[in-house]
Amino acid sequence: METAVELHDVQKAFGEKRIYDALDLEVRRGETLAVIGPSGVGKSVLLKLIIGLHHVDAGRVVVGGVDITQLDESELREVRRKVGMLFQGAALFDSMSVGENVAYGLYEHFRWPEDKVRARVAGCLEAVGLPGIEEMRPNDLSGGMKKRVGLARALAPGPEIILYDEPTTGLDPSNARRINELIVSLQDKLGVTSIVITHDMASALAVADRVALLRDRKIALVVDRAQAESSPPVELERFMRGEEVDEQRP
Amino acid sequence: MTTAQARRGVTSAFGYVGHQFSDHVLASLGRVTLLVGSTARSVGSRSVRLRDIAYQLQAVGVRSLGLVVTMAAFAGMVLAFQFGYGLERFGAKLYIGQTTVTALVRELGPILTALVAGGRIGAGIAAELGGMAVTEQLDAVRALGADPVQRLVAPRIVAVAIAMPLMTVVADAVGTLGGLVVGWLQYGVPPRLFVSGVEDFVTIGDFGSGLVKAVVFGLIVGVIACSTGMRTSGGTEGVGRATTTAVVSSALTVLAADFLLTKLMLTL
Numbered sequence: 415m416e417t418a419v420e421l422h423d424v425q426k427a428f429g430e431k432r433i434y435d436a437l438d439l440e441v442r443r444g445e446t447l448a449v450i451g452p453s454g455v456g457k458s459v460l461l462k463l464i465i466g467l468h469h470v471d472a473g474r475v476v477v478g479g480v481d482i483t484q485l486d487e488s489e490l491r492e493v494r495r496k497v498g499m500l501f502q503g504a505a506l507f508d509s510m511s512v513g514e515n516v517a518y519g520l521y522e523h524f525r526w527p528e529d530k531v532r533a534r535v536a537g538c539l540e541a542v543g544l545p546g547i548e549e550m551r552p553n554d555l556s557g558g559m560k561k562r563v564g565l566a567r568a569l570a571p572g573p574e575i576i577l578y579d580e581p582t583t584g585l586d587p588s589n590a591r592r593i594n595e596l597i598v599s600l601q602d603k604l605g606v607t608s609i610v611i612t613h614d615m616a617s618a619l620a621v622a623d624r625v626a627l628l629r630d631r632k633i634a635l636v637v638d639r640a641q642a643e644s645s646p647p648v649e650l651e652r653f654m655r656g657e658e659v660d661e662q663r664p
Numbered sequence: 665m666t667t668a669q670a671r672r673g674v675t676s677a678f679g680y681v682g683h684q685f686s687d688h689v690l691a692s693l694g695r696v697t698l699l700v701g702s703t704a705r706s707v708g709s710r711s712v713r714l715r716d717i718a719y720q721l722q723a724v725g726v727r728s729l730g731l732v733v734t735m736a737a738f739a740g741m742v743l744a745f746q747f748g749y750g751l752e753r754f755g756a757k758l759y760i761g762q763t764t765v766t767a768l769v770r771e772l773g774p775i776l777t778a779l780v781a782g783g784r785i786g787a788g789i790a791a792e793l794g795g796m797a798v799t800e801q802l803d804a805v806r807a808l809g810a811d812p813v814q815r816l817v818a819p820r821i822v823a824v825a826i827a828m829p830l831m832t833v834v835a836d837a838v839g840t841l842g843g844l845v846v847g848w849l850q851y852g853v854p855p856r857l858f859v860s861g862v863e864d865f866v867t868i869g870d871f872g873s874g875l876v877k878a879v880v881f882g883l884i885v886g887v888i889a890c891s892t893g894m895r896t897s898g899g900t901e902g903v904g905r906a907t908t909t910a911v912v913s914s915a916l917t918v919l920a921a922d923f924l925l926t927k928l929m930l931t932l
Contacts, residue, residue: 508795
């Protein structure tokens, strides 16, 4: 099966702290892969390596057939047009309205007339269930709405891959369920490849085709959702039962 | 303590100082140099949007005007008081206009504007960029295909470098007016005599040297504030730290640059 994202033998450290040793992962085109793992294990770093916000110390990161470890910042622009990212705290720009936030990537990547930009922004906000809020400010939104606007912003340039960093963290169960439904419906409608970072096993099982467990500085295992639900491997079962030790604790 | 132990202690102290120097001072200089390089490339390649610069000019310049006017009025009046006091002893109080205005346009106008308005501007920029850094907004800018230097840093540095000399002109004018009022009411020097003294003595070179300083100070404030803000980490505590660092570092650098520029300009 064709792959959308590949990480080969990736090593990454921040100062003395080693994050990955020889990490390998392949994400199939059109699937939703949930990457789970304890806090502080480096799950968010994985997404930032894929979109080129962090750089590997060694190894290769291939996105859409392009080895992005060889690209400079200007060459990464084209890769980033094809990859959308929903940040953990949504990371909306406080100084801009919701509409300007969603349009941001469109102005950077395209030379579209203003009415086309407006129509695209309206369409993306409608897709996340928030039509007509273009004039609102990020500070006026609830946590769940911020995440959905962040998702609309990630969707606007028409990405082929969407990266979700803890999409349901900090949300009430109703908003978390709504975000999970959005992730599934976007995959159904747009056929995008999705990588969802989460430590919420229920969320992972609700959205993913496959589940990967990140621990001990590498991908410890990858299993289908059916297997994760019915007969999970011991390591995954321990994590699901909450027996995993938080990596940041002694 | 034996001689060998003392020697080892001194060696390790030098090692520590050297390590700190290379870790902090050289690394900071390197970061600032890289930032200045990318900003210059962005400006040179005209990839900085004029509307971003205009927005920042309004944010850093227009909103600082009230502060500059107040500061300059008091500075001009105090300067006139001091010069008047000194000159009166020699029966030379009629020269209060030229001495006050020369000191103002060559030195106090640019340096006080850079320290007072620059402190406000630098703190604002460092806090805003620092807040963006700790909430992943800088990452989001890059993830959406934009270059933070082009969109955030360059417009701010250019705006501060333009706003600083403009604010200095305002400070010079208001300070002169303050000096004139004190000269008239306190020392009985008629305004016409004050003005004619200024016209006869203060040259365009005096005024220009102050403006050159103001441009350099603006660049220093902008670069240090942006550099500090962009590498903020550690949540809200980190933002507070970055803001303080930006204000203190830019004030000290402006004072050092003022010394060098004054020496250079008096030599030329």
